[in-house]
Each structure stands twice: as C-alpha cells, then as structure tokens.
Amino acid sequence: xxxxxxxxxxxxxxxxxxxxxxxxxxxxxxxxxxxxxxxxxxxxxxxxxxxxxxxxxxxxxxxxxxxxxxxxxxxxxxxxxxxxxxxxxxxxxxxxxxxxxxxxxxxxxxxxxxxxxxxxxxxxxxxxxxxxxxxxxxxxxxxxxxxxxxxxxxxxxxxxxxxxxxxxxxxxxxxxxxxxxxx
Amino acid sequence: xxxxxxxxxxxxxxxxxxxxxxxxxxxxxxxxxxxxxxxxxxxxxxxxxxxxxxxxxxxxxxxxxxxxxxxxxxxxxxxxxxxxxxxxxxxxxxxxxxxxxxxxxxxxxxxxxxxxxxxxxxxxxxxxxxxxxxxxxxxxxxxxxxxxxxxxxxxxxxxxxxxxxxxxxxxxxxxxxxxxxxxxxxxxxxxxxxxxxxxxxxxxxxxxxxxxxxxxxxxxxxxxxxxxxxxxxxxxxxxxxxxxxxxxxxxxxxxxxxxxxxxxxxxxxxxxxxxxxxxxxxxxxxxxxxxxxxxxxxxxxxxxxxxxxxxxxxxxxxxxxxxxxxxxxxxxxxxxxxxxxxxxxxxxxxxxxxxxxxxxxxxxxxxxxxxxxxxxxxxxxxxxxxxxxxxxxxxxxxxxxxxxxxxxxxxxxxxxxxxxxxxxxxxxxxxxxxxxxxxxxxxxxxxxxxxxxxxxxxxxxxxxxxxxxxxxxxxxxxxxxxxxxxxxxxxxxxxxxxxxxxxxxxxxxxxxxxxxxxxxxxxxxxxxxxxxxxxxxxxxxxxxxxxxxxxxxxxxxxxxxxx
Numbered sequence: 174x175x176x177x178x179x180x181x182x183x184x185x186x187x188x189x190x191x192x193x194x195x196x197x198x199x200x201x202x203x204x205x206x207x208x209x210x211x212x213x214x215x216x217x218x219x220x221x222x223x224x225x226x227x228x229x230x231x232x233x234x235x236x237x238x239x240x241x242x243x244x245x246x247x248x249x250x251x252x253x254x255x256x257x258x259x260x261x262x263x264x265x266x267x268x269x270x271x272x273x274x275x276x277x278x279x280x281x282x283x284x285x286x287x288x289x290x291x292x293x294x295x296x297x298x299x300x301x302x303x304x305x306x307x308x309x310x311x312x313x314x315x316x317x318x319x320x321x322x323x324x325x326x327x328x329x330x331x332x333x334x335x336x337x338x339x340x341x342x343x344x345x346x347x348x349x350x351x352x353x354x355x356x
Numbered sequence: 357x358x359x360x361x362x363x364x365x366x367x368x369x370x371x372x373x374x375x376x377x378x379x380x381x382x383x384x385x386x387x388x389x390x391x392x393x394x395x396x397x398x399x400x401x402x403x404x405x406x407x408x409x410x411x412x413x414x415x416x417x418x419x420x421x422x423x424x425x426x427x428x429x430x431x432x433x434x435x436x437x438x439x440x441x442x443x444x445x446x447x448x449x450x451x452x453x454x455x456x457x458x459x460x461x462x463x464x465x466x467x468x469x470x471x472x473x474x475x476x477x478x479x480x481x482x483x484x485x486x487x488x489x490x491x492x493x494x495x496x497x498x499x500x501x502x503x504x505x506x507x508x509x510x511x512x513x514x515x516x517x518x519x520x521x522x523x524x525x526x527x528x529x530x531x532x533x534x535x536x537x538x539x540x541x542x543x544x545x546x547x548x549x550x551x552x553x554x555x556x557x558x559x560x561x562x563x564x565x566x567x568x569x570x571x572x573x574x575x576x577x578x579x580x581x582x583x584x585x586x587x588x589x590x591x592x593x594x595x596x597x598x599x600x601x602x603x604x605x606x607x608x609x610x611x612x613x614x615x616x617x618x619x620x621x622x623x624x625x626x627x628x629x630x631x632x633x634x635x636x637x638x639x640x641x642x643x644x645x646x647x648x649x650x651x652x653x654x655x656x657x658x659x660x661x662x663x664x665x666x667x668x669x670x671x672x673x674x675x676x677x678x679x680x681x682x683x684x685x686x687x688x689x690x691x692x693x694x695x696x697x698x699x700x701x702x703x704x705x706x707x708x709x710x711x712x713x714x715x716x717x718x719x720x721x722x723x724x725x726x727x728x729x730x731x732x733x734x735x736x737x738x739x740x741x742x743x744x745x746x747x748x749x750x751x752x753x754x755x756x757x758x759x760x761x762x763x764x765x766x767x768x769x770x771x772x773x774x775x776x777x778x779x780x781x782x783x784x785x786x787x788x789x790x791x792x793x794x795x796x797x798x799x800x801x802x803x804x805x806x807x808x809x810x811x812x813x814x815x816x817x818x819x820x821x822x823x824x825x826x827x828x829x830x831x832x833x834x835x836x837x838x839x840x841x842x843x844x845x846x847x848x849x850x851x852x853x854x855x856x857x858x859x860x861x862x863x864x865x866x867x868x869x870x871x872x873x874x875x876x877x878x879x880x881x882x883x884x885x886x887x888x889x890x891x892x893x894x895x896x897x898x899x900x901x902x903x904x905x906x907x908x909x910x911x912x913x914x915x916x917x918x919x
Contacts, residue, residue: 273403287405
C-alpha cells in the first residue's frame, strides 16, 4: 500500500473530502467535459483530478469556494492529459483549452442554470424526440445503424440532431435570460 | 456578457460547432473553428453552452441505460416479477458516514473512477421505498443476513431468487418447490411452497403460511420463529411449523423449544411433542392426520439427483463443443494428465496444447460434487498455456464464479506480452468487463500512466456487484475486426456493443503464450497494475478463432448452463 492509500482511513478531514467532493463531482465532470473531446476523456481526467484533490486536500481552505479551487486543478490535469492525446484530431489547441478552462470556471452558476433549464426543456419535447436524443447519445451506438433503422441517411440524421440542439439552445435562451452574468 | 443566441451565429460557424460535437469535423474545419474561438470570447461561450447541452443529453442517456442494464441476468426464472421489484444491484457508497473513510481507503487502493461512478449512481438512484420486498429494501450486501442456499423446482410469486443470493429483511413468497435458507446466525430453514415467510434478521423470521423446518445449531440458540399470535424460541433443536389459514401446528423433532401463544406463558415442548394453535387457543396436537414437513435430508438427496442429471447433460454438450473446429482452446479443468497439466479438449491427445496450473487450486465447480473448477486465490496463481495463431477474430467465453473484485484489474484471459494484435480479457474493479487488443506498442498509450502502448479498451457497463459474489456467471466477449465490433455478454445476453474505429484496428490478431486468471509477475515494480489474479474460480473457458454472433453466444450459454 502506498502512502496515499494508507493515509487517514479514519481521519475526519477525509470524511470532509468525500462530502465536499461528492457535492461538486457532477459539476466538476461537466467542467472537464467542456475541455476535452469525450466523456471518456473527461472521466479519466476527473479520476486524476480527484486523486490530486485528495492529496492536496489539507491545503484547501474551507472558507473559499471549493469549485474554483477544483477547477484550477482540473485545468492542469486536462492540459496534461491533452498532451497525451494530442494526436486525437478533436482535441483543442493548448491556448484554446486554457481559455475555455479559465472562462468556464467563471461560469459555474450559468452552467447550473442551464442544467435546470434543460431539465424543463427536455420535458417540452415529445417522446419520439426524446427517444431520438437518448439513442443518439448512447455510447457505442453507431450513427449509421441508427440512421438505417430510422430509414434515413446519415446526413439527414445529423440534420435532425442539429435541429433538436438548436431547439434546446433557444429554449435555454428563453428560460434563463435573467440569469446571464451581467459582467 | 451574455451567451450569444443560436441565431446570432453564422450558419457556417453553427455547422462547425455541430460537427465538432458529432466528431465529424475535418481537420481544416476544426482548425478554422479554433481560430475563430481564439478571437471571439462570445463564440467560446457559445461552445461551452453547446457542450453543456451535449453533456446533459449524455447524462440523460446514461441514466436510462443504467436503469436497464442490471435486471436481465439477475433472474433466470420465467415468472419474473412485472412490478420491477427485482433487486437492482448498484454499487453504493456506505450510507453511514462512519464507514466512508474505510470505503475511501479501499477505493483509493484504486479505482477512483468507479468510486465516483458509484457516487453518481447514488445521486441518480431513485429513493428506496419502505416496501416489504427485500429485493428493493436491501440493495447492499451489508444489509444481508442470510443466504439462499439451495433451491429445488422453485416457483415464486413476486421477487425471484437464485442460489447464492444474499437475503435481507423482506418477504419471500414461494408458490411451489423447496428452498433452503441459511441464516448467518447458523440456523437453517427449509421451506416448502406454497409458503410466505418474512425474514426479519439473522435471528428472527415470521411464517404467515406454509410448512417450514428449522435446524438450529447451538450457536444459533434463541432463534425466533413467529406465526400468527405465536412465537417460538428455539432452544437448540430441530422442529417443524406448519401454518395454514391462521391454524398452526408445531412438532419438535429433536431438542426443545419454548412456545408462547398470544402472549401467554411459555410452554416448553420437547422431542416428539406436537402442538396445535389457532386464533384463540393452543392445545397439544392429536396425531390423527400427520402433518407434512419439508424433509431436509430428502431435500439434500433430491438436490444431489438434480445435480447428477444436470451434470450428465452438460457432459454431453461438452463433448459436442469439443468437436467445434473453430475452437482454439477449450478447458473444463476436470482432470489433469500425468504431468499435472489440464488437457485442451480441442485435442486432448496433443499434450503441447495442455495448460499448466501454477499455484491455482482445483476446487468444487458448478456441480460441486461432480465437476471441478480452478481457483486463483493467491496473487501468483495462474494457468499457463500456448495458443497457436490464425485468428479471424476472437471469442472468449467462460463460466466464472467471482468471489470479489479485489484488484484494479482482474484477469480472465491475458496474452503474455500484450504485443501488437494480442488480447487482454479482464474485469475492472467495480465490475465492468474489459476487452482490448494492442494496436501499436511502439506508440504511447492514450491512457494516463499507462506504459503499454497504443490500444483501446472496450468496456461493458457494470455487470458485477458484490451481491453476485459466489454466483456462476457465463461471460463472453467477442472481437470482430471484419464488422469492426466488440461485444460483451453476460448469461447469453449482450450488454454492450461498440464500434472499432479505424484508428484502433490492430494488425494481425495473435495470442501465443498466455495465461488464464492472472497476468505477468506479481512482484513487478508497478504494483498498481501488477496483481491481476482474479479472486474466484473458472469452471470452463473457451476461445474461438472468430467472433461468434449473438445467437451463438446465447446458444452456448443455454447448452452449458446448470439445468
């Protein structure tokens, strides 16, 4: 067992860690996902980030904003990860990733508002549209197969996906104009 | 600053963002999109919102998927409940905060991602109702206090059970057949259907209806069995109770019991005593009509008969399967040759194909008295063999009994070097199956802290949980380079299908030297990855030279399962 593993199995700060981390884990995952090409990548970085946060948890000042602190750690982890997968053509350039991370860390309230709005917006769609979206976002499902099953071409499949996304954008816009950050 | 509305973007930019999200963007277009993003904070804001929508939809999909993924193979019985009360075995973080540090330490021993996953599932899992079905009220092993030990021709009403199921508080309704429950106190209850029994703790149960026989060893003295208006405290003995329409009958076969009816004084009943009770009174029973009690000994005998016939059927299937020309290796671990090697049933006369057990022990298998299995408890335990090359694809198929997933990676079948074209078939701590094939070991891995090379791991959804500990499962995974698909199966049911992207297409497939149940040396420096022995047993394993279609996997499962 390494040092990290053995530290503080009965140490109260680590209960705090679990409590704080589990509260923010979903937000952190979303934040990381906005920097990397896929959810799989995001989950790998989330795992690394969690470990770093765990190691540095004694440096965390409980009076400060946990997510701000966590986002900085996540940003560095994402950058490190980016170097490993730089070959992947969907990876942002380093400068863009930095900008996305720094600005994204300032928009956490907006993200939460968007999520709340999306939950409402999804309900305004009919069951067919919802099913389409659920399938489209199921990992491991091939667009070609889905399109063939629906009897349409891949292009019109993507078109439909685009229209539904546009609809969600507009729905969010209508739900949260007042929540936009005025700065 | 506001996030720019959808309509304020040019169609070209809209398309670029869409194609980025879909993963269909060309290198040129992606570079243009990034140039634009570098210039425009508005666009970056828009992209963040677009990704948020994407992420939201993925999470919604995950929720739907995780709701569906567990149920199918947890119960095989045809009369599966339609009310969804089948136990959904999600990994849960302990409810008591006191246990968190312990769980956390365990989790940090590795598998943080899965720990996070378990939290995530907890957050999205529906609140547990206080319904009496213990299926839904006792999701974790920690809540279990009894185990379903043996079943014989059982039919259930409501939740269904399998041998080895951990049981917590709740009511079991048996329509017909015999079931034997072992309480962790040591007491054994044999039930004959129709019966309705409520389990309360390791020390207490309630019989509403039906015939039960209790056998209580000294360590479980004080076990209480309740019936309408009646409580029996066992004083170390064997007795039967039969309840029908509120009328009860008790008979002591051995030892003594204390019985109290309607809160009245305790009566002590001794060996040979019988007592009848109904709504208002209790009286010494007359032996006019003999009451039938489940016979634990006869039960054992019938279970043995069933085992025998099931095993014989399996043997016939085994011999047929051994003749399948597509097989590269087929091991059932029943016997060893004169050198202590397991014969490869593909051609048991060719000793070059045999497999060498190293520290792996032979233990009782799926038919415990008749069939053996090989167990990998020690960190160095393994079975080594050589598989000659010539593969169109891979199918790995095995009957596996997992006791626990103690390692980060729990090996099923692993090629030695993990060189180009070689497979690794294993289970991740947390219960997801993994199949991977090395694509290019001269290029860096995409996974952090992984030194093996350029490869991609195809994961199944979580398919194992501690509550399945000790149960035999039929696991299969196929790797099909022609159709570019990887699939995972549990008990004949496909649980995932993933595309092999062109960049993950390996060179020619091969195996060569390889191991069952472990990988490499446990004393390597990177101990985090080193210990991969699976804590459990393998009853049989089959490797095919091609990827079998789903209907064949299902058929192999049906042919080889215990009947």
